[in-house]
Amino acid sequence: MKSALIALTMVLAFGIAVAAAQDAGQIKTSKGSAQIERSGQKLPATVGQVVQQGDVVVTGADGSVGITFRDNSLVSIGPDSVLAIDRFVFDSTTHQGNFDASLKQGTLAVISGKLAKQSPDAMKVRTPAAILGVRGTEFLVRTGPAKD
Amino acid sequence: MSARARPKTDPRPVRTRHLGRLALLALILLAGCASRNDLYVLLPGKDGKTGALVVESGGKKQTLDTPYAAARVKNVGSVDGLKSSEAEVKQDFGPALEAQPKRPVSFYLYFQRDTDEFAPESKALVNQIFAEIARRPAPEVAIIGHTDRVGSMQYNDVLSLRRAERCRDELIKLGIPKVRISVAGRGAREPEVQTADQVSEPRNRRVEINVR
Numbered sequence: 001m002k003s004a005l006i007a008l009t010m011v012l013a014f015g016i017a018v019a020a021a022q023d024a025g026q027i028k029t030s031k032g033s034a035q036i037e038r039s040g041q042k043l044p045a046t047v048g049q050v051v052q053q054g055d056v057v058v059t060g061a062d063g064s065v066g067i068t069f070r071d072n073s074l075v076s077i078g079p080d081s082v083l084a085i086d087r088f089v090f091d092s093t094t095h096q097g098n099f100d101a102s103l104k105q106g107t108l109a110v111i112s113g114k115l116a117k118q119s120p121d122a123m124k125v126r127t128p129a130a131i132l133g134v135r136g137t138e139f140l141v142r143t144g145p146a147k148d
Numbered sequence: 149m150s151a152r153a154r155p156k157t158d159p160r161p162v163r164t165r166h167l168g169r170l171a172l173l174a175l176i177l178l179a180g181c182a183s184r185n186d187l188y189v190l191l192p193g194k195d196g197k198t199g200a201l202v203v204e205s206g207g208k209k210q211t212l213d214t215p216y217a218a219a220r221v222k223n224v225g226s227v228d229g230l231k232s233s234e235a236e237v238k239q240d241f242g243p244a245l246e247a248q249p250k251r252p253v254s255f256y257l258y259f260q261r262d263t264d265e266f267a268p269e270s271k272a273l274v275n276q277i278f279a280e281i282a283r284r285p286a287p288e289v290a291i292i293g294h295t296d297r298v299g300s301m302q303y304n305d306v307l308s309l310r311r312a313e314r315c316r317d318e319l320i321k322l323g324i325p326k327v328r329i330s331v332a333g334r335g336a337r338e339p340e341v342q343t344a345d346q347v348s349e350p351r352n353r354r355v356e357i358n359v360r
Contacts, residue, residue: 028249028285028360048286064247068288068360070330072252078244092292092332093305107244111251112199129186129221130205137199138191139212140241146182146222 024088025051025069029076033060053088057081059106073099073113073123081106086126090115102126108141110134182222187240189218189232194251203227252290252360253280256340259311259353261298273357274322280359281324288360289324291315293333296352297345301335309333315355 027049034045037056043049045057045065057065059081066076071090077083082104089097095118103125115122116136123134127143190201192215200213206225212218218232238245255277281287293308293315312331319329339352 026286026288029247031243031247064243066247066249068249068252070290072358072360074249074251076244076247076249078241078247081244092290092330093334094337107241109241109244109248111194111248127186129184129224130188130203130227132188133202133204135200135202137201138193139201140187140189140191140237140244142185142187142240144185146185 022052023050023070024053024055024085024090025067025073025075027051027065028068029064029066031064032062032079034058034063034065051085053085055085057083057085069099069113071095071097071099071113071115073115074109074111075101076109077103078107078109081108083108094118097122099123100126103141103143104128105144106142109139110141111138112136184222184224186221187218187232188212188221189216189237189241191215191237249360250284252358255280255357255359257315257355257357258350259355261348261350261353274318277319277357277359278322284359287328289319289329290356290358290360291319291329291331292356292358293331294338294340294352294354294356295336296339296347296349297336297343298348299346304335305333307333308335311353311355315357319357 027045027047030045030047035058036043036045036049036051037058038052038054051057051067057077059065059077059079061079064076064078068074069088084102084104086102087098087100091097095114097115099115099122110125112123112134116134120133120135125132125134125141127141129143188201188203190198190212192198198213198215200211203210203212203219205221205227208225208227210219210227210229216232216237218230220228220230255273257273281289291312293312295304295308299307309331312333316329316331340354341349341351343349
């Protein structure tokens, strides 16, 4: 009963976030400077904020963000990172769809979800130098120009 | 005499010759000095299974399929395999790893045959589900219905969704706002126990409560 009350309090504290079908995921962790760029606007990348297809998640020198997607893919970025959610389509009945993301710079940690499990070609991660095919897995990416 | 004549026999204009030397210089520089600092690392899976990651750059491919297998891309088109380690990974990717969301957890409620009625032992699970929700930032609940293989695909898709909706209604009654909950019906696509078609299997008549 006590735990039920805690749950209720927490849920109320975080307020209402509409879990609409077009939402790709939700921010679960956020530190330092972090923003979402969505159709020319900048939104704070706070815990509870939804992430949509087309969003670009940007962190500053002290920033990091962790996102849980609808297919249970877990994606996080470290400081000075730019991650574009190019495409996210997920059918919760068949588990078919596509997840394309691009890390333009910085660091990325991924635990792939139901999309990659259903089809080995469903998830693709791009960097300026490479394209990654995800075969149901946990992996890390760092991309950026070489330092002298 | 012949030494002076030789340059005149080179048909290229002076500027082209300079460009040729510049291109050669650029190639030497590129070969010796990296233009990128890219690193790709495959981690061991938490469930003991390690997947695979295919790294492709400028037509060159490398498949990483063992724990901490890594690839370095210094220039587009060059993929060098290497081995990383738990310690190196922490150093290279610490903040990104610390920012990873908690892994989703699933609970299973079971149903009586061809109904959306809970099996009695399932009711006790509800408190555990609440506790899990309380542990998480911005919690969401995905309710996913499953059936056994008795009945047609369409029938089971509808039945599985009905079971998920029944669960959602119960959880809402217990205090979780509707907006945090999504429902899905997977029909008979994801059995807990593999069976032949039209086999009644209580372990497959279930609803998964995925808390994330």
